[in-house]
Amino acid sequence: MKKTSLFLFLISSFAGMAQADFEKKLQTKLILAEDGSTINIEAGTYFLTKSLSLEGKKNITLRGKGIDKTVLSFKNQVQGAEGIKIANCENIILEDFTSQDSKGDLIKTMQVKGMTFRRLKAEWLGKPKASNGSYAFYPVLCEQVMIDSCIAIGASDAGIYVGQSKHIVVKNCTAFQNVAGIEIENSLYAEVFNNSAIGNTGGILVFDLPGLIQKKGGFVKVHHNIVKDNNLSNFAPKGNIVGNVPKGTGMMVLATSHVDIYENQILNHATLGVGVISYFMTGLKNKDKEYDPYPTDIQIHNNTFERKDARVPMEGRFGQMYRIKLKFGTQVPHIIFDGILDETKVGKDGKYLPEFAICVRENNGQSSAIIDAEHDFKNIISGSDALNCNPESIKSIQF
Amino acid sequence: MQRIHLIFGLWWVTGILMSLTDFSHKELNYPEKLSEFGFFEGHMKDQIPAGDVVPYALNSPLFSDYAYKLRFIRLPKGLKTAYNPDSVLQFPVGTAIVKTFYYKNDERNEKKGRQLMETRVLLHEAKGWVALPYIWNKEQTEATLEVAGGTQVVAWRDQEGNKKSLEYFVPNMNQCKGCHEKSGKMTPIGPSARQLNGDFDYHSNSKENQLSHWKNLGLIENLPENTSEIPKIPAFNDPKASLDLRARGYLDINCAHCHNPSGPARSSGLFLTWANTHKSSYGFFKAPIAAGRGSGNLAFDIVPGKSHESILAYRMNSADLGIMMPELGRKLIHKEGVALINAWIQSMETH
Known part of the structure; x- marks a missing residue:
């Protein structure tokens, strides 16, 4: 008996030492890695106490043995604002592992040219809550970003967030129980397809915000995604832009231009299927003179919309707007446009010139409304064809 | 039977430890021991700068968990930096900036000694700056390069006599760049003219403006004759x-x-x-x-x-x-x- 407990004691203390040793060895490998090398992590659950960082390297692969086989848990983290941080690198591949429960963001990559996330899971365990970290996958100021077959769960801001980046592909990913499932912000040339965004507050967001280094996003294609049941109560800390997203949002385009949304399944959203809004709708002041607050050249076509008849939930600014101002009752249009136009792009008929139009056609279950937000919602135009346009003006965005 | 278990268990755990490649810092080609640089004379723990090493202080330093800091700089012989009013001074290749973090055992009484935690060495090489963290041993005789950083418990009494303790973190080499970065390149943070424009107690209570001192030593050029032209950051706690x-x-x-x-x-x-x-x-x-x-x-x-x-x-x-x-x-x-x-x-x- 005594020997057994001694044995158990030895094993547990060695296990603790082995964990600490693993962390130090792995971090040392990342620091000393020669360009072009691959670092493998065996199957197992590893509890890390500090941020893992990779800095200033080229052509490095960090590879586990598979999602939920190799697990990096940051539950016991005592240092660092993110689980994994990669900065100032070229051609980095992260693949085949799970990361969990960091105090801040899970995987942040900054200023990386050629950043691939492949077959990764990044999650906060337990029920979605405001104390979860902000972003699960967080490339910012990167170029050539590939996020493929990744899973993001429980982020208190966005599960997959691409910020101020260029040339981006997000495909085959799953995002659920985040505030925003997938968010493309101030980013250029992004293609988001074959993803599932289910059970978040908002499914897929395409935003342009003022005051940033990369001023202008746009040229974004969103297609063949399943966007469903994004009716989770918004649990983002206020002050963050996604805190404004009402629960029950399928997709939202905020101030971004040249966005093509097609052949998506956009199903069962309590508030809106797709919203196209200007920055004015946030109620925030803009002091950035170079910033363009208007979304223009937005195409929404060949999608399928479904929704059960029900009143919009009375939650947040948008919920109040719907219930007090818009008063759609139980039959709420799938697509709304705030109707606030950039006057420099308007033709003689008072509508956007064709190249700037907000264009909605040929969707299954199509219904839309221009809500005239500029004039206190006085002249709401709703109906299936409220945002109809000449089919010839639908041109696929090229990049 | 149980003894076999025990042996098997030990073998298994050692196996895991051994299977992870062991790295030696020699691969990095930097001194493994702080003493190898020759920054200090006498006992290392006394932190007495060698002849070509100049101690300095910042007017308003970065907060680092109430640690105290000793700062030193060594420029290559005959080379100097040029004054500029706005940004961190540009130091020539070959410059070393040395910063030792320590806690006073009792902030009310210097005589009770101090505990040196780590010394960070910033070296300006031809390819750019590199940051090296050296961690002090318990005996305070030497500090050793630890690229992955480390953790050490430190205890002290604060100005009110309260007992304080902290698990002190030494950042890893990559994390150094988390702060010391400009456009993707490593860079020093502290020594700008506005931070150095203040007095330092060099020898036997003879205070002198640091920039004037550097000028006299031939370490800085183009310093304005009229020192009132030089910007100055006040100490954050200067009433x-x-x-x-x-x-x-x-x-x-x-x-x-x-x-x-x-x-x-x-x-x-x-x-x-x-x-x-x-x-x-x-x-x-x-x-x-x-x-x-x-x-x-x-x-x-x-x-x-x-x-x-x-x-x-x-x-x-x-x-x-x-x-x-x-x-x-x-x-x-x-x-x-x-x-x-x-x-x-x-x-x-x-x-």
Whole structure:
């Protein structure tokens, strides 16, 4: 008996030492890695106490043995604002592992040219809550970003967030129980397809915000995604832009231009299927003179919309707007446009010139409304064809 | 049977430990021991600079969990830096900047000794700056290079005689760059003219302005004859200096190394540099970008007259990894720094 407990004691203390040793060895490998090398992590659950960082390297692969086989848990983290941080690198591949429960963001990559996330899971365990970290996958100021077959769960801001980046592909990913499932912000040339965004507050967001280094996003294609049941109560800390997203949002385009949304399944959203809004709708002041607050050249076509008849939930600014101002009752249009136009792009008929139009056609279950937000919602135009346009003006965005 | 288990268990655990490749710092081609640089003479722990090594101090230093710091610089023989009023001085290749972090055993009584924690060496090589963390041994006879950083418990008594203790973190080499970065390249943070423009006690209580001293040693050129032209950051706790200058100086050294247009926090659009006069990018009524939990349910970085509504003050007053700023280099809240920033924001006119 005594020997057994001694044995158990030895094993547990060695296990603790082995964990600490693993962390130090792995971090040392990342620091000393020669360009072009691959670092493998065996199957197992590893509890890390500090941020893992990779800095200033080229052509490095960090590879586990598979999602939920190799697990990096940051539950016991005592240092660092993110689980994994990669900065100032070229051609980095992260693949085949799970990361969990960091105090801040899970995987942040900054200023990386050629950043691939492949077959990764990044999650906060337990029920979605405001104390979860902000972003699960967080490339910012990167170029050539590939996020493929990744899973993001429980982020208190966005599960997959691409910020101020260029040339981006997000495909085959799953995002659920985040505030925003997938968010493309101030980013250029992004293609988001074959993803599932289910059970978040908002499914897929395409935003342009003022005051940033990369001023202008746009040229974004969103297609063949399943966007469903994004009716989770918004649990983002206020002050963050996604805190404004009402629960029950399928997709939202905020101030971004040249966005093509097609052949998506956009199903069962309590508030809106797709919203196209200007920055004015946030109620925030803009002091950035170079910033363009208007979304223009937005195409929404060949999608399928479904929704059960029900009143919009009375939650947040948008919920109040719907219930007090818009008063759609139980039959709420799938697509709304705030109707606030950039006057420099308007033709003689008072509508956007064709190249700037907000264009909605040929969707299954199509219904839309221009809500005239500029004039206190006085002249709401709703109906299936409220945002109809000449089919010839639908041109696929090229990049 | 159980003994077999025990042996088997030990074999298994050792197997795991051995299977991870062991690295030697020799691969890095940097001295493994701090003493090899020859920065100090006499006993290492006394930190007495060798003849070509110059001690210096900053007017308003970065807060690092109440650690004290000793700073030294060694320029290559015959070479010098050139004065500029705005940014960190440009030092020639071959320069070494040395910073030792320590705690006084009793802040009320210097005679009770001190504990040296780590010495960071910034070397300017032809390919750029490199940062090397050396961790002191318990005997305080030597410090050893640890690229992955480390952890050490330290205990002391503060100015009020309260017992304090802390699990002190030495950052790893990559994390050094988390702060010491400009446009992707490693760079020093502290030694700008505005930080060095103050007196230092060199020998037997003979205080001298540091920049004048450097000029006399031939370490700096183009220094203005009229020293009043040289900008100066006041100590953050200097009651004689203006609140505005103290606060902006504090934000400059504690935040602006990341929060500048080419620093690691450039993605936030918040620039807390000494020279930034643009109100919005300095935080006034600026909405956060990707602050997440750091926003604390508040709308703006700085709301004049309302420190409790300002994200800047909220994040300084937190020790939660997902909220606190700076995000590295501290575990404790700098109460005096928070009080300064609160007072500064409160002093502004409400809009």
